[in-house]
Amino acid sequence: MLDFHHLVGQLHDFQAYRRAEDERHAARLARALDALVRCSPGWETLCADVQAEAEQAGSRSKPLRGLPYSAPDGCHPCGERPTPVTVVATDGSQIYPDRHVEPACYLLNIARVALHYGTEEPVVLVAEPDLRFRQRDLDDLDPGGEDARLDVTAEVVSALRDELELRWLFETAYEERRPARPLVAMADGTLIRWMLRGMKHRALEDRLVDRYLAQLERFREEGIPVCSYVSRPANTEVVNLLRFYLGEDDERPEEDSLRGLLDRHVFERVLAPGQRSAVFASGSKILERYGDAHHIGYFYVRLPHEVARVELPHWVTEQPGVVDLVHAVVLDQCEKGGGYPIALTEAHERAVVRAQEKEIFYRILERQMRGAGLAVGMGSGKTFSKRAPRV
Amino acid sequence: MAVSRIAEVIASSTREILAEVCKGEEAPAFGSWVEVEREDGTVLYALVSHAEVGSVEPGRQAVALGMDRATLRTEMPQLAELIRTTFRAQVLAWWDGHTRRDGQPVLRQTLPPQPAGLHDPVVACGHETVAALGAPWDFLRTLARHPDPAVPADDLLVAVLSGVYRASGQGEEGRRALLNAGRALSRLLDDDHERLQSILRRVA
Numbered sequence: 001m002l003d004f005h006h007l008v009g010q011l012h013d014f015q016a017y018r019r020a021e022d023e024r025h026a027a028r029l030a031r032a033l034d035a036l037v038r039c040s041p042g043w044e045t046l047c048a049d050v051q052a053e054a055e056q057a058g059s060r061s062k063p064l065r066g067l068p069y070s071a072p073d074g075c076h077p078c079g080e081r082p083t084p085v086t087v088v089a090t091d092g093s094q095i096y097p098d099r100h101v102e103p104a105c106y107l108l109n110i111a112r113v114a115l116h117y118g119t120e121e122p123v124v125l126v127a128e129p130d131l132r133f134r135q136r137d138l139d140d141l142d143p144g145g146e147d148a149r150l151d152v153t154a155e156v157v158s159a160l161r162d163e164l165e166l167r168w169l170f171e172t173a174y175e176e177r178r179p180a181r182p183l184v185a186m187a188d189g190t191l192i193r194w195m196l197r198g199m200k201h202r203a204l205e206d207r208l209v210d211r212y213l214a215q216l217e218r219f220r221e222e223g224i225p226v227c228s229y230v231s232r233p234a235n236t237e238v239v240n241l242l243r244f245y246l247g248e249d250d251e252r253p254e255e256d257s258l259r260g261l262l263d264r265h266v267f268e269r270v271l272a273p274g275q276r277s278a279v280f281a282s283g284s285k286i287l288e289r290y291g292d293a294h295h296i297g298y299f300y301v302r303l304p305h306e307v308a309r310v311e312l313p314h315w316v317t318e319q320p321g322v323v324d325l326v327h328a329v330v331l332d333q334c335e336k337g338g339g340y341p342i343a344l345t346e347a348h349e350r351a352v353v354r355a356q357e358k359e360i361f362y363r364i365l366e367r368q369m370r371g372a373g374l375a376v377g378m379g380s381g382k383t384f385s386k387r388a389p390r391v
Numbered sequence: 392m393a394v395s396r397i398a399e400v401i402a403s404s405t406r407e408i409l410a411e412v413c414k415g416e417e418a419p420a421f422g423s424w425v426e427v428e429r430e431d432g433t434v435l436y437a438l439v440s441h442a443e444v445g446s447v448e449p450g451r452q453a454v455a456l457g458m459d460r461a462t463l464r465t466e467m468p469q470l471a472e473l474i475r476t477t478f479r480a481q482v483l484a485w486w487d488g489h490t491r492r493d494g495q496p497v498l499r500q501t502l503p504p505q506p507a508g509l510h511d512p513v514v515a516c517g518h519e520t521v522a523a524l525g526a527p528w529d530f531l532r533t534l535a536r537h538p539d540p541a542v543p544a545d546d547l548l549v550a551v552l553s554g555v556y557r558a559s560g561q562g563e564e565g566r567r568a569l570l571n572a573g574r575a576l577s578r579l580l581d582d583d584h585e586r587l588q589s590i591l592r593r594v595a
Binding site for chain 1: 448451465466467469472
């Protein structure tokens with residue numbers, strides 16, 4: 001039970017705090033906008049200085065800073081989207097292994113979408129489930145064999161799902177590509193595999209990154225522009241670049257530090273609707289493994305309801321006109337999808353495994369096991385009671 | 392006669408079927424006959440009593456897009472995949488699949504012993520079959536006395552009789568068939584002449 005009488009005072013304090021925070025945020029933002037304009041003329045020297053800092057720091061961790069490929073305060077208007085154009089997207093979801101089910105099995109459901117705008121060619125809107133359970137599927141992930149068996153954790157399953165999404169993205173783009181017609185392959189979320197670090201299994205992490213890179217390489221070999229769309233990005237790399245420019249102390253940030261500000265806060269103010277920012281190279285550590293061609297860069301784009309981040313490998317940004325193509329396609333996609341790329345929305349709709357479907361999946365699995373006279377390894381009373389709670 | 396499936400059964404009972412129209416096919420007309428052959432060879436005859444167009448997923452609602460038809464096709468190409476046409480058809484007659492008299496299938500104007508199977512193919516009935524679904528007009532009784540509550544029964548009767556007229560060649564024979572059906576209907580409507588007149592007036 002809530003004691004509202006007690007709560008009133010605390011809510012009041014929160015309101016006051018919120019107001020003060022808003023004021024601090026406004027001050028930080030003004031300072032950042034000013035810094036962005038001032039640092040722009042000498043952006044090339046600034047980049048060199050940041051790189052020198054990184055070399056000096058060695059393994060000591062420094063904030064990640066984005067390095068612009070052109071003036072960082074640049075605002076680029078959107079050109080016309082070509083017609084016809086093909087947009088390909090994939091999205092995936094999964095059923096994680098249930099620790100009550102032996103042997104461990106998990107399901108990946110990847111949806112593929114291909115839309116040929118400006119034509120009446122048939123669209124691709126399909127999702128294919130992939131049930132995995134064989135230990136040997138994982139052998140390739142554990143070359144060292146230091147652990148007798150690799151645990152199929154949620155992180156591993158997520159990583160495999162991302163990999164499969166990218167693989168299908170390539171396959172679909174390859175199949176749906178038409179001569180002399182521009183195509184953009186769009187993934188959901190980030191192309192930077194930073195989340196793979198932290199599995200506490202270095203060989204496995206490296207193996208997963210390498211396999212992801214092998215998929216990215218296929219795009220490059222075929223010259224298929226690949227990008228990814230990040231909604232409500234929480235990155236601070238551009239803000240960190242400005243902090244470097246302002247000479248902020250990373251260890252002991254001053255009272256008026258830009259810390260807490262996000263890149264999108266800055267670009268919400270800089271960009272007019274439809275415009276994109278300059279392209280920045282990400283400073284993420286894991287990109288050291290990506291190599292120069294696949295080093296991930298990004299730009300911010302101002303949409304009606306938000307500033308989104310679009311990521312793309314370096315080789316894509318070097319293709320003449322391709323950044324503009326991606327920009328125009330992303331904007332058109334978001335217009336069609338009411339604020340989110342419609343190809344990704346459709347892919348998500350097909351990929352998603354709803355709670356009820358998950359229940360049905362386990363019920364079928366259980367029934368088949370019983371039918372085949374196999375012990376139903378869904379043993380623990382806990383799962384059963386969870387599926388059919390008693391009054 | 393080679394017939395192609397126009398739809399597929401997605402819900403079924405002995406009384407009615409719900410079918411989804413196949414991609415690229417036209418939905419069968421309101422009041423027209425369709426047939427479903429079960430796996431065991433039984434053929435069910437059903438009258439289309441309701442059709443609707445909607446989203447494939449129940450949770451998704453269409454919104455106005457302000458585009459002309461050509462732009463919709465080229466700029467929102469996924470829409471065609473998200474929209475489907477479904478129709479309900481009242482099962483009113485069946486054939487066991489082998490009994491014939493003078494070479495013609497013996498159709499029984501009553502509910503079938505078994506419902507259609509899910510995913511069974513639905514085809515439109517040819518003129519011959521529609522003409523065979525005439526006298527003694529027992530199906531009209533089911534239609535008039537136990538109508539689908541969601542469908543205006545008289546409008547369905549108008550559509551059925553129009554179909555009878557067309558299937559019998561629209562000429563003298565058509566008029567004769569219509570007269571027979573009208574007589575049977577008159578009895579079913581307890582000689583409610585006004586209602587009968589209103590129905591016959593609308594037959595064309």
